[in-house]
Amino acid sequence: MKCLIIASGEGTRLASKSSLKPLAFLMGIPLIARVILLARKAGLDDFCVVTGYNGKRLRDYLETFSKKRNIKITCLHNDEWKKENGISVLRAADTINDNFILLMSDHIFNKNIIEKLKNRKIHNDEVVLAIDSNIKRNKFVDEEDATKVFVKDEKILDIGKNLKEYNAYDTGIFLCTPAIFRAIEQSSKRGDTSLSGGIKLLAKRGKVKTCDIDGNYWIDVDDAVRLKLAEDYLLNISTKKQSDGFISRYINRPISIPITKLLLRTKIQPNTITLLCFFLSIISVLFFFHKGYINLLIGATLAQFTSILDGCDGEIARLKFLETEFGGWFDAVLDRYADAFLLFGLTYHTFQITGSISIIFIGFLALIGSLINSYTADKYDSLMKSKVHRYFRIGRDLRIFIIFLGGVLNLPILALLAIAIIMNVENMRRVVVLARA
Amino acid sequence: MKCLIIASGEGTRLASKSSLKPLAFLMGIPLIARVILLARKAGLDDFCVVTGYNGKRLRDYLETFSKKRNIKITCLHNDEWKKENGISVLRAADTINDNFILLMSDHIFNKNIIEKLKNRKIHNDEVVLAIDSNIKRNKFVDEEDATKVFVKDEKILDIGKNLKEYNAYDTGIFLCTPAIFRAIEQSSKRGDTSLSGGIKLLAKRGKVKTCDIDGNYWIDVDDAVRLKLAEDYLLNISTKKQSDGFISRYINRPISIPITKLLLRTKIQPNTITLLCFFLSIISVLFFFHKGYINLLIGATLAQFTSILDGCDGEIARLKFLETEFGGWFDAVLDRYADAFLLFGLTYHTFQITGSISIIFIGFLALIGSLINSYTADKYDSLMKSKVHRYFRIGRDLRIFIIFLGGVLNLPILALLAIAIIMNVENMRRVVVLARA
Missing domain, CATH: 3.90.550.10 (Spore Coat Polysaccharide Biosynthesis Protein SpsA; Chain A)
Structure with a gap:
């Protein structure tokens, strides 16, 4: 027509x-x-x-x-x-x-x-x-x-x-x-x-x-x-994701939205932000690889900043009609690598301090739980979205925030342990939720 | 009607x-x-x-x-x-x-x-x-x-x-x-x-x-x-999966099909086999946790047997009309945990022998590559299935087979290294394939 x-x-x-x-x-x-x-x-x-x-x-x-x-x-x-x-x-x-x-x-x-x-x-x-x-x-x-x-x-x-x-x-x-x-x-x-x-x-x-x-x-x-009303409205509907977790909704988005507003004025492409976020995560990992609180703090803070910035690619893509199926998927795959490297970096950082092999155990469990948390997310999200508007969701936003807290408070072992427990328990919970559905 | x-x-x-x-x-x-x-x-x-x-x-x-x-x-x-x-x-x-x-x-x-x-x-x-x-x-x-x-x-x-x-x-x-x-x-x-x-x-x-x-x-x-013709035909169509990899097609299925034929005579449920496979994998891991070639050999052989048996749940579900969406998903999630634990077990086994921290690095990379290999499989499979009948696919069948070979040949480091390289390279290849699609 x-x-x-x-x-x-x-x-x-x-x-x-x-x-x-x-x-x-x-x-x-x-x-x-x-x-x-x-x-x-x-x-x-x-x-x-x-x-x-x-x-x-x-x-x-x-x-x-x-x-x-x-x-x-x-x-x-x-x-x-x-x-x-x-x-x-x-x-x-x-x-x-x-x-x-x-x-x-x-x-x-x-x-x-x-x-x-x-x-x-x-x-x-x-x-x-x-x-x-x-x-x-x-x-x-x-x-x-x-x-x-x-x-x-x-x-x-x-x-x-x-x-x-x-x-x-x-x-x-x-x-x-x-x-x-x-x-x-x-x-x-x-x-x-x-x-x-x-x-x-x-x-x-x-x-x-x-x-x-x-x-x-x-x-x-x-x-x-x-024009102002339209801007506010579009920003509002384009930056809300049903699958946003608690941290994302109340901490990350309120910061990513103003950044998105700034970035919208530039010609920067969503995929560029996706790649930038990945490289920033790698830099975080490099800091983790070095001993000392200051390295831990910088790495963890950068990781949290990257987690916030990672919301902008999707927001800009939606607002500028640049969404592609590949773009969303590519972002997710790079996020998985970033997650994995961050957890590995944090594990290695902590292992250097304690020298205890049990840290390696905990690190592996945190990594396994986190990646399988993402693996189970699709099915969990599609079930929940079909049922309710907002739902309980534990995901990337929370685990990066825990890394951030662990870095700031100089409690990397606790952060790893928390991620290992929370992610694996959440995965089991999802299995139960989906079995009952 | x-x-x-x-x-x-x-x-x-x-x-x-x-x-x-x-x-x-x-x-x-x-x-x-x-x-x-x-x-x-x-x-x-x-x-x-x-x-x-x-x-x-x-x-x-x-x-x-x-x-x-x-x-x-x-x-x-x-x-x-x-x-x-x-x-x-x-x-x-x-x-x-x-x-x-x-x-x-x-x-x-x-x-x-x-x-x-x-x-x-x-x-x-x-x-x-x-x-x-x-x-x-x-x-x-x-x-x-x-x-x-x-x-x-x-x-x-x-x-x-x-x-x-x-x-x-x-x-x-x-x-x-x-x-x-x-x-x-x-x-x-x-x-x-x-x-x-x-x-x-x-x-x-x-x-x-x-x-x-x-x-x-x-x-x-x-x-x-x-009746015999019907049996052969049904078995043939129910045990072929488009997403089967090379090892699955030429090594695992030829063994799993006769097992399926035997199991069909029993009342055993597909989900029971799924759980059994998971527990057998855990037993493999327990063998890996102990030093010595014999433990490595038993663990690796059991892992390969489990990988073969893991085909039976789907085969029986299809043949007995017991397929459920949850069943397939649950099987996949448990496979991810089994994969992860096996790789962690193999890493720990090898670390015990060498005491080298670089083994931990390689183990992490093998684990990350493997889990992200499964994470990217859905999208890759649906693209390829829409295009061709058979396609190149690297997945679980290959990585368990490499673990098996590594165990039999007493070359666990090489097995870990091979998995780390193959899985991560394959993931990059998938990104390229999907970007071009």
């Missing part, structure tokens, strides 16, 4: 962020890139963008973006971009002959909305508008500026910015048939060149159906306030 | 194996149990079995079986079991009012056949017969005894044991509508009380469609020869 995106307006209210609104950065990527990538995630793969104000620059960007991300994007230009946005929609009339999704370049949203719209049945003289019926305390909506709709029996009876009686917001996300073009043409002849004009005309004929977004988010990033 | 199974005949030709043919054992479970479990795997869950000869004993068995396996089974009895099998089908006329799958209690088959049949569209006056168009060199079919069919344009023109012109075999697997009951009634009135009689009558009206089994196996286990 094609996707038409209107990106012709001047968007003066976000001018301070970028000379061109669709190119204003939101969490590391331009608004329009985010809209396209969200739509692609929802299964759309053929994009048509109507440019206008500063069109050349936007088209240049989209050309590069299209190649880099391997997405089909056709650009159309609307010279009359100073007029209302219906003209921009009309520019695509010759290009699009089938049903399509219509989006605004400055509205971000949950991809579920498009997935739901795509599956809606529609007659060839209709349009379906995604509406948000949450009109009370909707923190993302600028009440004054929003387009309101009055809906009855899943049909739109009226639409406009200044409706007195309304029960939903227009999200700017449509499933259209080419009927929309004819409607805008007719409405333009009557003097209204806006998209809303065309919709109004179809609505009068009872041809505008609605599709509730079921509480999914959508944000019209129209000004700096909305 | 209901499933009707005809189990009323005397089946004298297999009498030597059991006084009742449906209860003749085939790879650890009675024929009729296998038929029901295969059909359940194909998605059928409501069974109706028509008993006859020695009916009480069969019904008693099915009652126990139904409870043990939690399968709904209704038994109907046909007093006139000495007559032809159409009468047995007719016994279900009052019980079955919808489309159903009709099976013989002594025909085993690939479940794909039922899955294909279930999805066939059928008119309510028709019957679909699964046919095998491989009539040349079909080693499973007793040419003389088989029911032959002459098929044209997916319709059966003639059916019978003594057809001169035929192009397929009747597999005894049907998708029926209640029309079959009326057809057998009519045919019975004309003197033919067989199922084939009813089918013949429907065929004359052009109401018997065919469904090719596409080369899937089916065996009419009618005599001792066919």
Whole structure:
């Protein structure tokens, strides 16, 4: 299914962020890139963008973006971009002959909305508008500026910015048939060149159906306030992982999130962070290999810092749509090697101090327990995720934190012993939990 | 969908194996149990079995079986079991009012056949017969005894044991509508009380469609020869794993298969074998903990024997339909602990001899490489399985075999070193393979 995106307006209210609104950065990527990538995630793969104000620059960007991300994007230009946005929609009339999704370049949203719209049945003289019926305390909506709709029996009876009686917001996300073009043409002849004009005309004929977004988010990033809200929201949803353990949730993430925010401004790739974390872990191990509290302290602190930084690759990948199956897996494999080397380093450090072979025993048990803890994690996580939103989880975050504590408090034996016991007991617990499932 | 199974005949030709043919054992479970479990795997869950000869004993068995396996089974009895099998089908006329799958209690088959049949569209006056168009060199079919069919344009023109012109075999697997009951009634009135009689009558009206089994196996286990063929075939398909490595395929399986054949005669459960293997591994480790070649030799030989025996739990589970998701996972987790303890034991054994700390290093690396080898196996296997039938795989079979060789040749250091190098290099290779995929 094609996707038409209107990106012709001047968007003066976000001018301070970028000379061109669709190119204003939101969490590391331009608004329009985010809209396209969200739509692609929802299964759309053929994009048509109507440019206008500063069109050349936007088209240049989209050309590069299209190649880099391997997405089909056709650009159309609307010279009359100073007029209302219906003209921009009309520019695509010759290009699009089938049903399509219509989006605004400055509205971000949950991809579920498009997935739901795509599956809606529609007659060839209709349009379906995604509406948000949450009109009370909707923190993302600028009440004054929003387009309101009055809906009855899943049909739109009226639409406009200044409706007195309304029960939903227009999200700017449509499933259209080419009927929309004819409607805008007719409405333009009557003097209204806006998209809303065309919709109004179809609505009068009872041809505008609605599709509730079921509480999914959508944000019209129209000004700096909305941009900040969008940033906070995206950061919030992209940095929460259901499988985060206690340490991760309350210690690591609160530190990794600000780091992620900083890193988003750079061009650093998630895989680069993954590799960096691995090398930092190796440096920790090298410190462990040397005797003395100071080496232990530095190694352990660096290990904990690395554990925090290790959250950033996933966060950045999610926020910049750079997630790959291989990336996540590669990160996990390197984490296993890092875990193993850290525990081996700590074991060797402690063995040097005590010279006792029992340290080697404990170290082996800590290593075995830790690696099998990761080995059993997939199955445990998938069971728990299918059951509850949050669950008890012991994993990497805790074991690195124990190493950190052991280093700071100069109690490496205790740290090894704690890891050996906790990890192996947790593995047994998982076997019991899964046996009962 | 209901499933009707005809189990009323005397089946004298297999009498030597059991006084009742449906209860003749085939790879650890009675024929009729296998038929029901295969059909359940194909998605059928409501069974109706028509008993006859020695009916009480069969019904008693099915009652126990139904409870043990939690399968709904209704038994109907046909007093006139000495007559032809159409009468047995007719016994279900009052019980079955919808489309159903009709099976013989002594025909085993690939479940794909039922899955294909279930999805066939059928008119309510028709019957679909699964046919095998491989009539040349079909080693499973007793040419003389088989029911032959002459098929044209997916319709059966003639059916019978003594057809001169035929192009397929009747597999005894049907998708029926209640029309079959009326057809057998009519045919019975004309003197033919067989199922084939009813089918013949429907065929004359052009109401018997065919469904090719596409080369899937089916065996009419009618005599001792066919029983042996079925045993060999089932053993063959149940003991081949795509993810088997070289050692597993050419050394371990050829030994584990005869053991499995023996164990199938007992009531031993797959999970019991899993636990037994784990405890045998622990005993190996205890031998490793003691100095001296003889301890090394015994430990290593026991480890290799355990590695072979470890194949039996899966083989028995598949052959007896006792596979569970937890069972496979639990086996894998215990294998990881066994691997880890064996490597630790071997490391300690070698450290006792040399007293060199470098042995501890090598041991740690062997352990890390081995556990991460298992950690990366899932993703590697699923990639390779999607691409090729057989593929290069280094895994547990090889590392235990290296331990065995190291023990026999009294070269434990070399064994540890080999495992450390091979496993870690293999892990890196997997990362490269998956990165390129």
